[in-house]
Amino acid sequence: MSILSVGLFVFFVALVLALSFYFASRARSASGYYAAGSRIHWGVNGIAFAGDYLSAASFLGICGLIATAGYDGFLYSIGYLAGWIVALFVVAEPLKRLGKYTFTDALDAKFNHRGIKLTAAISTLVVSLCYLIPQMVGAGVLVTPLLGLPHYAGVIMVGAIVITIVATAGMTSTTYVQFIKGALLIVFSTVLVVAVCVRGLSTAPDQGGRVPFKQYRTLAATETNGTISAGEAGTQVVKVAEAKKVRFAKLLKNGTETWWKVEADAGGAMHLQEAQSVVSRPGGARLVNGARESRENQLGQVGNMEAIDGKTGVSTGSIGPFKLLALIGDPDSRVRQWKNAKFADGQDKVTVYYPVLTPGNRILRPGLNFKVEGTPLERIDFASLMLALFLGTAALPHILIRYYTVPSPAAARKSTIVAIAAIGFFYILTLFMGLGAMTGGVINLADDNMSAPLLARSFGTFLFSMISAIAFATVLGTVSGLIIAASGAVAHDILDRYAGVIKSDKQKVAVGKAVAFAVGAVAIVLGIVFKGVNVSFLVGLAFAVAASANLPAIFMMLFWKRTTGRGITASIIVGVVSSIGIILLSPTMYEMYGLDPALAPIPLKNPGIVSIPLSFLAIVVVSLLTRRSGIANQEADG
């Protein structure tokens, strides 16, 4: 923690709060609170779109995934950006034309159907909560290195600040917070990428001389009658364990126990490769690399190239961005990545982090995380994710409500194009930031979400403080947008238009603020519970729910004349239930429950490929079955 870090952090938070109080006067009417009075310029709205969209998942999650899984992380960037094409070509103008404050307004504009009001509002709440979790997790991730506070403190801090923002000025302040933060994020990410290129690649990265490069050791070993012996005086192998088909040896030297990976080379000669480990003892004590965990004794940062274009012990110096990609992706380059294995050692729970060498051409193509060369089911899972990313953007409630902040459909279109330009540029930067972390010795093994901020720290405190403060503002802005979307769903869709209990414009704003408080509190709890899960993965799931619950309804409402109100209602219900159901019964969630993932009844991790078609099917079947009432509704609407 440095004074600069704290100073910049406090400055950003103060700026955000000042904006909220400044714009508070514009949030007295429902139009001002939920839609910023439809007075935002399309250019500002476009960058604010980018601010909304470039959330903790984009910045922390994607960079973290690229840093640990190479190109597979970049697939999220491609999918997230492609989704904006659906938003621009299909959704932007019609939605602006039909809606008022919420996406439910647009869906219901032709039908005035109570079922749509209720289900679309619930869908908005569900998607917003799914999307809120990774943002709050990201907040917790940021405050630990920035302010030296525990994860839960970051989550609570974000919750409190966001509730203040939303409760004071609603969509107007959220828009300007997003505009400023979106612009700063892109500018400073560009600075970071330039810094990565200027530093170049090295087989012994030392963070610009700040942190000496650690060369992990290799010991010769022999195995006789199943007993492994280390070829170093005073070192004993006291235990051998196996996990994920890899053997690990526990070595005792000078009273310290450390874990090493057992390897054999092509000629059959055995050796032990130094690894890192975390051992959790029954009483709660934790050992890191054999010594008690402390502020000073943490897992070492890792990630480097073992060979660049076939050469070891070299540094490239400054290189251009495409040369950087070419060198990392060269078949003769080798990247030292780190995997982990968990197993029990008596009553101790052991996690060993061990290095593996990956050829460069495996880094810059899919396959390290997504099993595109695996079983048919694993391939379907990949296709399912890419489908959800493509169709999810145009169905995210906090994105859709931004179309109501501009004065016209043409402005909605133009702001989407500005967003595509800004977001597309940022996503190209994510590949360089992620690879910079992967090869720059900055990866935190316990949490890959920190890769981008730690990469910035390797260039000095200022860049780190700036990037972290912007990332924190990123979380603030996105969470604000999500809470407004959720607040609108409850106050406007359910209490006003469905239940009819809101009697005045002023009351709707007051109720919206109360709902914002409640949603913020729920988000805080979820952010603490989901600590440590990759935020990009969580957002991928939120996209799947949005794409399943909302997009079929929007799409069919716009393009299929036989669509009925009941059809839309059925589609939303089927989309929400099927996507959430598949997620809850997936191997990923079984792992989170502490159960064996292999026992999960549904083997898919990503639900979109099942739940999206199911939702479309529901709208078609139910609309055809209830066609008469649909026609009646249309006639009534004139």
Added chain:
Amino acid sequence: MIHEPAAPVGKDPAFAYKRRLGVVMFIVYGVIYAGFVVINLVEPQHMGDILFAGLDIAVVYGFGLIVLALVLALFYNRACGRKEAELSGGKGKART
């Protein structure tokens, strides 16, 4: 509460044209995106083949999808803007 847009929106004579064009461009991009996913599924090892300047197909196709999105978006905006101007009496600015 009366249900109406937050800001009044007039009649848009170019609406049908924009909708048609949007669907066509959505399909064009969707096919190219689907091609990317299919190659990843069917021939993933070829995504590592070097295409030019040391960059493999995965990187070039991925960057290409991002750049193509912007190019199509700009084309779409230009076409929509022209149509709006044409149908609103050639005043150069559409009434939307």
